[in-house]
Amino acid sequence: MTYLSRIRINPLRKDSRKLLSNPRAVHGAVMGGLPNHKPDDRVLWRMDPDNPHRPHLFVLSPTRPDWTHIIQDCGWPDADGDHAAVRDYTPLLSQLAVGREFAFRLTASPVQNTATPTKATPSQAARLTAHAEDGKRIRGFRMGHRTAAAQLDWFLTRTDRWGFDIPATRSDPTAPGIHTPAPPTAPHPTSPPGPDPNPPYEVRITARHRHSFQKNGHGAHVVFRSATFEGRLRITDTDRFTTSLLTGLGPSRAYGCGLLTLAPLPGQQT
Structure with missing residues (x-):
């Protein structure tokens, strides 16, 4: 059985920071x-610090957890309310069906593989030199996408393999009584009329970060970039989508990336 937890974090405590x-x-x-x-x-997790006064830690685990230690060290152990809400994930999985739409949030680590990094680190430069000397083909380096455009493209080009797509942005009709002037007509259009071949999609990046830390405080240095995506998705393959929910999307899953969470759309019944 799988469980989704939401834990309140008190940002003023030392361990919370x-x-x-x-x-x-x-x-x-x-x-x-x-x-x-x-x-x-x-095990997947994600820290949502969008409310700086009360961040939330989400965890998806295959066994029932006990978050007492986090509540005691990083929460409000004596305050009212749910310190850690733990819910069975099965009811959500049972609602999944092709064509069903949900609001979603995902923090992921968009990456690319390249054998020619633009700004090679010392270790990458050493590998490139060694392979150039022995004539062997070098294995590509995993590099994080740096721009929001590249990160969004990374996300949109992978949704099919994850079992969903992102609908085009809905355009509502103008409210009655409001006059909208017609756009100017070009005398010699450069392209034939028709639907926009690249419509905007129901997704946006709400946060972007560069993470840098050492394993265990003194081990290997870890550096990666993350982006938080929010929007609306539509299920296209139930099996693939279920796998995506349970196993995560993209790399750096041990470090807070890959957990896709869903919420009903306005007016949608759960």
Whole structure:
């Protein structure tokens, strides 16, 4: 059985500030709440700091968790309300069907593989030199996309394999009584009339970050970029979509990327 948890974080506490600044610390705290975790179990999490006064940590786990340690160290242990809401994921999975639409949020790490990095790090430069000397073909480097346009393109070109698509932006008719002037007519149109071949889609990037930290505080240096996508999706393949929800999207899943969460659209019944 799979569980989705939402944990309130108090940003004023010392341990909370560590969680909010270091994905490695969050990973350790999350794994500490899963006593029955197995090595091959997939655990996904995401920190949502959009409300700076009350961030939320979301966790998708294959076993029922216990978040007492996070509540005690990083929450409001004596305050009213749900400190950690833990819900069975099965009811949501049972609602999935082709054509069903949901609002969504996803923090992912958009990457590309290239054998010719624009600004090679010292270790990458050493590898390039070594392979040039021995004449062997070098394996591509995984590089994070830096621009919002590239990150959005990365997302949109992968939705089919993940079992959904992003509908084109809806255009509502003008309200009665409001006059909208007609656009000027070009005397010699450069393209034939017809639908826009590249319509805007129901998705936007709401946050972009560069993460840099050391494993265990003194180990290998980890650097990656993340982008948070929000919008509306439509299921195209139930099996693929279910797999995407349960296993995550893209790389850096241990560090807060890959968890796709859903919510009903306005007026939609759950």
